[in-house]
Amino acid sequence: MEMNEVKRDQDVSLKLFIVLSRALEAIEKQIVKNVKDYGLNLTEFAVLELLFHKGDQPIQKIGQKILLASSSITYVVDKLEEKNYLVRKACPTDRRVTHASITDEGKKIMEDIFPRHKEAMSKIMAGLNTDEKEMVVEKLKKLGLYAQQLD
Known part of the structure:
Protein backbone atom coordinates (compact mmCIF):
# COMPACT_ATOMS: atom_id res chain seq x y z
CA MET A 1 0.00 0.00 0.00
CA GLU A 2 1.43 3.36 -0.94
CA MET A 3 1.56 6.28 1.51
CA ASN A 4 -1.61 8.05 0.27
CA GLU A 5 -3.54 4.78 0.44
CA VAL A 6 -2.30 4.13 4.01
CA LYS A 7 -3.36 7.62 5.13
CA ARG A 8 -6.76 7.24 3.45
CA ASP A 9 -7.27 3.85 5.12
CA GLN A 10 -6.37 5.31 8.53
CA ASP A 11 -8.72 8.27 8.04
CA VAL A 12 -11.60 6.03 6.94
CA SER A 13 -10.95 3.66 9.87
CA LEU A 14 -11.22 6.56 12.33
CA LYS A 15 -14.35 7.85 10.62
CA LEU A 16 -15.90 4.36 10.72
CA PHE A 17 -15.31 4.15 14.47
CA ILE A 18 -16.89 7.57 15.06
CA VAL A 19 -19.89 6.83 12.83
CA LEU A 20 -20.42 3.42 14.47
CA SER A 21 -20.20 4.96 17.96
CA ARG A 22 -22.65 7.75 17.15
CA ALA A 23 -25.08 5.37 15.46
CA LEU A 24 -24.99 3.03 18.46
CA GLU A 25 -25.51 5.96 20.83
CA ALA A 26 -28.54 7.20 18.85
CA ILE A 27 -30.04 3.69 18.63
CA GLU A 28 -29.45 3.00 22.34
CA LYS A 29 -31.11 6.29 23.24
CA GLN A 30 -34.27 5.17 21.42
CA ILE A 31 -34.19 1.71 22.99
CA VAL A 32 -33.71 3.19 26.48
CA LYS A 33 -36.78 5.37 25.91
CA ASN A 34 -38.73 2.32 24.79
CA VAL A 35 -37.89 0.04 27.78
CA LYS A 36 -38.25 2.89 30.29
CA ASP A 37 -41.98 2.84 29.52
CA TYR A 38 -42.04 -0.57 31.24
CA GLY A 39 -40.27 0.60 34.39
CA LEU A 40 -37.02 -1.10 33.38
CA ASN A 41 -33.59 0.16 32.49
CA LEU A 42 -31.67 -1.25 29.53
CA THR A 43 -29.62 -3.68 31.65
CA GLU A 44 -32.66 -5.02 33.49
CA PHE A 45 -34.39 -5.54 30.16
CA ALA A 46 -31.33 -7.32 28.73
CA VAL A 47 -31.20 -9.72 31.70
CA LEU A 48 -34.92 -10.44 31.49
CA GLU A 49 -34.72 -10.94 27.74
CA LEU A 50 -31.87 -13.43 28.18
CA LEU A 51 -33.77 -15.42 30.81
CA PHE A 52 -37.01 -15.23 28.80
CA HIS A 53 -35.40 -16.64 25.66
CA LYS A 54 -32.63 -18.88 27.04
CA GLY A 55 -34.04 -20.07 30.38
CA ASP A 56 -32.24 -20.20 33.73
CA GLN A 57 -28.69 -18.83 33.65
CA PRO A 58 -25.81 -18.94 36.13
CA ILE A 59 -25.64 -15.41 37.57
CA GLN A 60 -21.86 -15.42 37.06
CA LYS A 61 -22.34 -15.95 33.30
CA ILE A 62 -25.06 -13.36 32.68
CA GLY A 63 -22.58 -10.48 32.55
CA GLN A 64 -20.62 -12.10 29.72
CA LYS A 65 -23.76 -12.80 27.75
CA ILE A 66 -25.14 -9.26 27.93
CA LEU A 67 -21.75 -7.51 27.96
CA LEU A 68 -21.95 -6.14 31.49
CA ALA A 69 -19.32 -6.02 34.22
CA SER A 70 -19.90 -8.84 36.69
CA SER A 71 -19.83 -6.34 39.56
CA ASP A 78 -31.32 -7.72 43.16
CA LYS A 79 -33.48 -5.06 41.46
CA LEU A 80 -35.26 -7.61 39.27
CA GLU A 81 -35.79 -9.87 42.29
CA ALA A 90 -29.21 -22.93 43.80
CA CYS A 91 -27.67 -25.08 41.09
CA PRO A 92 -28.60 -28.72 41.78
CA THR A 93 -25.22 -30.03 40.61
CA ASP A 94 -22.84 -27.37 42.00
CA ARG A 95 -23.52 -25.58 45.28
CA ARG A 96 -21.09 -22.79 44.36
CA VAL A 97 -23.31 -21.73 41.44
CA THR A 98 -26.54 -19.74 41.69
CA HIS A 99 -28.93 -19.47 38.77
CA ALA A 100 -31.26 -16.61 37.90
CA SER A 101 -34.69 -17.85 36.89
CA ILE A 102 -37.49 -15.76 35.40
CA THR A 103 -40.73 -15.82 37.40
CA ASP A 104 -44.26 -16.11 36.01
CA GLU A 105 -44.61 -12.36 36.55
CA GLY A 106 -41.35 -11.80 34.66
CA LYS A 107 -42.59 -14.01 31.80
CA LYS A 108 -45.87 -12.11 31.73
CA ILE A 109 -44.17 -8.73 31.41
CA MET A 110 -41.80 -10.04 28.71
CA GLU A 111 -44.72 -11.53 26.76
CA ASP A 112 -46.19 -8.02 26.82
CA ILE A 113 -42.95 -6.10 26.21
CA PHE A 114 -41.12 -8.24 23.67
CA PRO A 115 -43.53 -7.93 20.71
CA ARG A 116 -43.57 -4.16 21.25
CA HIS A 117 -39.79 -4.15 21.57
CA LYS A 118 -39.46 -5.96 18.22
CA GLU A 119 -41.79 -3.41 16.67
CA ALA A 120 -39.80 -0.52 18.17
CA MET A 121 -36.53 -2.05 16.90
CA SER A 122 -38.01 -2.29 13.44
CA LYS A 123 -38.96 1.41 13.54
CA ILE A 124 -35.57 2.42 14.93
CA MET A 125 -33.77 0.46 12.21
CA ALA A 126 -36.11 1.61 9.40
CA GLY A 127 -33.37 3.90 8.08
CA LEU A 128 -32.12 0.83 6.19
CA ASN A 129 -34.07 -1.61 4.05
CA THR A 130 -33.94 -5.35 4.79
CA ASP A 131 -31.12 -6.05 2.29
CA GLU A 132 -29.04 -3.19 3.70
CA LYS A 133 -29.60 -4.46 7.26
CA GLU A 134 -28.45 -7.95 6.26
CA MET A 135 -25.35 -6.49 4.60
CA VAL A 136 -24.52 -4.33 7.65
CA VAL A 137 -24.98 -7.35 9.96
CA GLU A 138 -22.62 -9.39 7.77
CA LYS A 139 -19.97 -6.65 7.61
CA LEU A 140 -20.12 -5.78 11.32
CA LYS A 141 -19.89 -9.46 12.24
CA LYS A 142 -16.80 -9.76 10.00
CA LEU A 143 -15.28 -6.64 11.61
CA GLY A 144 -16.03 -7.86 15.14
CA LEU A 145 -14.60 -11.33 14.55
CA TYR A 146 -11.45 -9.81 13.07
CA ALA A 147 -11.02 -7.45 16.03
CA GLN A 148 -11.54 -10.36 18.49
CA GLN A 149 -8.79 -12.43 16.98
CA LEU A 150 -6.26 -9.59 17.37
CA ASP A 151 -5.83 -10.50 21.08
Missing part, protein backbone atom coordinates in the same frame (compact mmCIF):
# COMPACT_ATOMS: atom_id res chain seq x y z
CA SER A 72 -23.03 -4.77 38.21
CA ILE A 73 -24.90 -8.03 37.73
CA THR A 74 -25.61 -8.61 41.42
CA TYR A 75 -27.20 -5.16 41.66
CA VAL A 76 -29.35 -5.74 38.56
CA VAL A 77 -30.41 -9.20 39.74
CA GLU A 82 -37.35 -6.93 44.20
CA LYS A 83 -39.73 -6.44 41.26
CA ASN A 84 -40.55 -10.16 41.42
CA TYR A 85 -39.37 -10.72 37.82
CA LEU A 86 -36.72 -13.28 38.72
CA VAL A 87 -35.61 -15.52 41.57
CA ARG A 88 -32.26 -16.97 42.54
CA LYS A 89 -32.05 -20.77 42.56
Whole structure:
Protein backbone atom coordinates (compact mmCIF):
# COMPACT_ATOMS: atom_id res chain seq x y z
CA MET A 1 0.00 0.00 0.00
CA GLU A 2 1.43 3.36 -0.94
CA MET A 3 1.56 6.28 1.51
CA ASN A 4 -1.61 8.05 0.27
CA GLU A 5 -3.54 4.78 0.44
CA VAL A 6 -2.30 4.13 4.01
CA LYS A 7 -3.36 7.62 5.13
CA ARG A 8 -6.76 7.24 3.45
CA ASP A 9 -7.27 3.85 5.12
CA GLN A 10 -6.37 5.31 8.53
CA ASP A 11 -8.72 8.27 8.04
CA VAL A 12 -11.60 6.03 6.94
CA SER A 13 -10.95 3.66 9.87
CA LEU A 14 -11.22 6.56 12.33
CA LYS A 15 -14.35 7.85 10.62
CA LEU A 16 -15.90 4.36 10.72
CA PHE A 17 -15.31 4.15 14.47
CA ILE A 18 -16.89 7.57 15.06
CA VAL A 19 -19.89 6.83 12.83
CA LEU A 20 -20.42 3.42 14.47
CA SER A 21 -20.20 4.96 17.96
CA ARG A 22 -22.65 7.75 17.15
CA ALA A 23 -25.08 5.37 15.46
CA LEU A 24 -24.99 3.03 18.46
CA GLU A 25 -25.51 5.96 20.83
CA ALA A 26 -28.54 7.20 18.85
CA ILE A 27 -30.04 3.69 18.63
CA GLU A 28 -29.45 3.00 22.34
CA LYS A 29 -31.11 6.29 23.24
CA GLN A 30 -34.27 5.17 21.42
CA ILE A 31 -34.19 1.71 22.99
CA VAL A 32 -33.71 3.19 26.48
CA LYS A 33 -36.78 5.37 25.91
CA ASN A 34 -38.73 2.32 24.79
CA VAL A 35 -37.89 0.04 27.78
CA LYS A 36 -38.25 2.89 30.29
CA ASP A 37 -41.98 2.84 29.52
CA TYR A 38 -42.04 -0.57 31.24
CA GLY A 39 -40.27 0.60 34.39
CA LEU A 40 -37.02 -1.10 33.38
CA ASN A 41 -33.59 0.16 32.49
CA LEU A 42 -31.67 -1.25 29.53
CA THR A 43 -29.62 -3.68 31.65
CA GLU A 44 -32.66 -5.02 33.49
CA PHE A 45 -34.39 -5.54 30.16
CA ALA A 46 -31.33 -7.32 28.73
CA VAL A 47 -31.20 -9.72 31.70
CA LEU A 48 -34.92 -10.44 31.49
CA GLU A 49 -34.72 -10.94 27.74
CA LEU A 50 -31.87 -13.43 28.18
CA LEU A 51 -33.77 -15.42 30.81
CA PHE A 52 -37.01 -15.23 28.80
CA HIS A 53 -35.40 -16.64 25.66
CA LYS A 54 -32.63 -18.88 27.04
CA GLY A 55 -34.04 -20.07 30.38
CA ASP A 56 -32.24 -20.20 33.73
CA GLN A 57 -28.69 -18.83 33.65
CA PRO A 58 -25.81 -18.94 36.13
CA ILE A 59 -25.64 -15.41 37.57
CA GLN A 60 -21.86 -15.42 37.06
CA LYS A 61 -22.34 -15.95 33.30
CA ILE A 62 -25.06 -13.36 32.68
CA GLY A 63 -22.58 -10.48 32.55
CA GLN A 64 -20.62 -12.10 29.72
CA LYS A 65 -23.76 -12.80 27.75
CA ILE A 66 -25.14 -9.26 27.93
CA LEU A 67 -21.75 -7.51 27.96
CA LEU A 68 -21.95 -6.14 31.49
CA ALA A 69 -19.32 -6.02 34.22
CA SER A 70 -19.90 -8.84 36.69
CA SER A 71 -19.83 -6.34 39.56
CA SER A 72 -23.03 -4.77 38.21
CA ILE A 73 -24.90 -8.03 37.73
CA THR A 74 -25.61 -8.61 41.42
CA TYR A 75 -27.20 -5.16 41.66
CA VAL A 76 -29.35 -5.74 38.56
CA VAL A 77 -30.41 -9.20 39.74
CA ASP A 78 -31.32 -7.72 43.16
CA LYS A 79 -33.48 -5.06 41.46
CA LEU A 80 -35.26 -7.61 39.27
CA GLU A 81 -35.79 -9.87 42.29
CA GLU A 82 -37.35 -6.93 44.20
CA LYS A 83 -39.73 -6.44 41.26
CA ASN A 84 -40.55 -10.16 41.42
CA TYR A 85 -39.37 -10.72 37.82
CA LEU A 86 -36.72 -13.28 38.72
CA VAL A 87 -35.61 -15.52 41.57
CA ARG A 88 -32.26 -16.97 42.54
CA LYS A 89 -32.05 -20.77 42.56
CA ALA A 90 -29.21 -22.93 43.80
CA CYS A 91 -27.67 -25.08 41.09
CA PRO A 92 -28.60 -28.72 41.78
CA THR A 93 -25.22 -30.03 40.61
CA ASP A 94 -22.84 -27.37 42.00
CA ARG A 95 -23.52 -25.58 45.28
CA ARG A 96 -21.09 -22.79 44.36
CA VAL A 97 -23.31 -21.73 41.44
CA THR A 98 -26.54 -19.74 41.69
CA HIS A 99 -28.93 -19.47 38.77
CA ALA A 100 -31.26 -16.61 37.90
CA SER A 101 -34.69 -17.85 36.89
CA ILE A 102 -37.49 -15.76 35.40
CA THR A 103 -40.73 -15.82 37.40
CA ASP A 104 -44.26 -16.11 36.01
CA GLU A 105 -44.61 -12.36 36.55
CA GLY A 106 -41.35 -11.80 34.66
CA LYS A 107 -42.59 -14.01 31.80
CA LYS A 108 -45.87 -12.11 31.73
CA ILE A 109 -44.17 -8.73 31.41
CA MET A 110 -41.80 -10.04 28.71
CA GLU A 111 -44.72 -11.53 26.76
CA ASP A 112 -46.19 -8.02 26.82
CA ILE A 113 -42.95 -6.10 26.21
CA PHE A 114 -41.12 -8.24 23.67
CA PRO A 115 -43.53 -7.93 20.71
CA ARG A 116 -43.57 -4.16 21.25
CA HIS A 117 -39.79 -4.15 21.57
CA LYS A 118 -39.46 -5.96 18.22
CA GLU A 119 -41.79 -3.41 16.67
CA ALA A 120 -39.80 -0.52 18.17
CA MET A 121 -36.53 -2.05 16.90
CA SER A 122 -38.01 -2.29 13.44
CA LYS A 123 -38.96 1.41 13.54
CA ILE A 124 -35.57 2.42 14.93
CA MET A 125 -33.77 0.46 12.21
CA ALA A 126 -36.11 1.61 9.40
CA GLY A 127 -33.37 3.90 8.08
CA LEU A 128 -32.12 0.83 6.19
CA ASN A 129 -34.07 -1.61 4.05
CA THR A 130 -33.94 -5.35 4.79
CA ASP A 131 -31.12 -6.05 2.29
CA GLU A 132 -29.04 -3.19 3.70
CA LYS A 133 -29.60 -4.46 7.26
CA GLU A 134 -28.45 -7.95 6.26
CA MET A 135 -25.35 -6.49 4.60
CA VAL A 136 -24.52 -4.33 7.65
CA VAL A 137 -24.98 -7.35 9.96
CA GLU A 138 -22.62 -9.39 7.77
CA LYS A 139 -19.97 -6.65 7.61
CA LEU A 140 -20.12 -5.78 11.32
CA LYS A 141 -19.89 -9.46 12.24
CA LYS A 142 -16.80 -9.76 10.00
CA LEU A 143 -15.28 -6.64 11.61
CA GLY A 144 -16.03 -7.86 15.14
CA LEU A 145 -14.60 -11.33 14.55
CA TYR A 146 -11.45 -9.81 13.07
CA ALA A 147 -11.02 -7.45 16.03
CA GLN A 148 -11.54 -10.36 18.49
CA GLN A 149 -8.79 -12.43 16.98
CA LEU A 150 -6.26 -9.59 17.37
CA ASP A 151 -5.83 -10.50 21.08
